[in-house]
Amino acid sequence: MLKEWVNYQRPKEKKPPRPSFWHFFQLGKSLPDRLIGMARHYGPIVRFPTPMRVFLISDPSVVHTILVTRQQDFTKDLYPYRQLGKILGHGLLTNVDESWRERRLNLQQGFKLNLLPTIARITEECTKILLNRWRKSEQTGRYLYLEDEMLQLMMDITCRSLFSETVSVPQLKKRIRWISSAHRLLMTGRIPWVPTPGNIRFWYAVSRIRREAERFLQKRRQLAQQPEDFLTVLLSLKDKAGNSLDNKEIVDEIITFWATGHETTGAALAWFWFSLNQNDSAKQRLREECEAVFLNHSSLTPEILNEMPYLKASLEEGLRLYPVVWNFFRKTLQDENIIGYRIPKGSTLVLCPLSIQRDERYWPEAEQFKPERFLSGDKPKEHYAYFPFGGGPHVCIGKAFANVQAQIIIAQVMREFDIEFLRKKKTFPYRGLITLRPAQVMRIRVRKVTHEI
């Protein structure tokens, strides 16, 4: 009894559990599955079986502490962001020094409010182009690659809305290829500065991306009349001393928003269609809501989207099951005692929306796609049991963009087409790159829906 009381008064620090290397690989086929398995088997804080001090965090209250309440004690200055910086440069996502705060504030104020209606309009226009293409392939019965379709659509929307750049389909494809292959090659183990075939392909992709972003900027500088877009916001930014951003700073931000703007939402949409296809009644309800809104409105604005609660809930549920930014990182700036576990200074903490958002303790029937859970007030009380856009000061700056874009695309597609997956299985294998991507091609056929009016 006395012993128990003493322990209660002064809780001991434990070492987090750590699976053996062998067990780690048995926990799942892919890296994301292994992380889910680690959380299930070993609890809220688990050390990875590597010599480096890397810990998986799977407790919503701890995530809240790290991202919000004690965010100043954790930094983003660590290897994965430095690696990503090889592609994105020193843009907002990979900027870990003091200039980040000021840049974030400026960008937030500059484009959040003004650009949403324009983004909505452009999204609608680009989706119409996609639907035109789909009409043709419906007639021929040709199948399509869903992930490519969604990435291409998002690349088109991103280029037009952020940089007022209208590009042809082959050019869109080329740009997606550069960015995707740079991301993929970044994930493979590389020996820096050695001209291996992988490194050469990586350097080539990065130099093409950078050259293209420089071209956007040069073209813009020659224009007499600046369009209302993100690049104009960037060009008008001033630091505390009243200086504008230099060319390198602007190019880094262009690449950052260009890459993050299309890849995340594109992948999220591909997963969304897959999830929706697993639940016929949800699909039916969503279609009815979309049709009802289109009876009264010929086009969608951010305000009209507020009249579509089931659409919002469906997207939220899609991002719960497939949070495309499936993990991200922080480093401890001092020795920590987190819920009784000892975490030394300099450790890497892996925050994994995927494992928490599929945890049955917070999300009953976690593997099922059930948008109703976001409508019924049945959501878990733990705030950070759901954080597909991160949280705290670094919360995704593109969250409002992504939501408006995805909702408009979904509503327009639902109004006209049904997407049929050629692979009939209930699950789809994924792979954990920087974003969560399908491990196999998603082949689909589109069919026109018949309206019963």
Ligand code: HEM
């Ligand atoms: C479904 C779509 C998206 C998801 C799931 C998503 C997710 C996230 C997450 C989880 C973070 C936090 C990373 C961290 O704390 O380390 C983040 C940050 C960021 N996102 Fe997104 N994102 C999406 C769309 C977008 C879009 C459309 C843009 C740009 C237009 C964008 C730009 C950024 C940037 C620049 C940051 C860094 C913010 C900062 O550190 O201040 N994202 N995003």
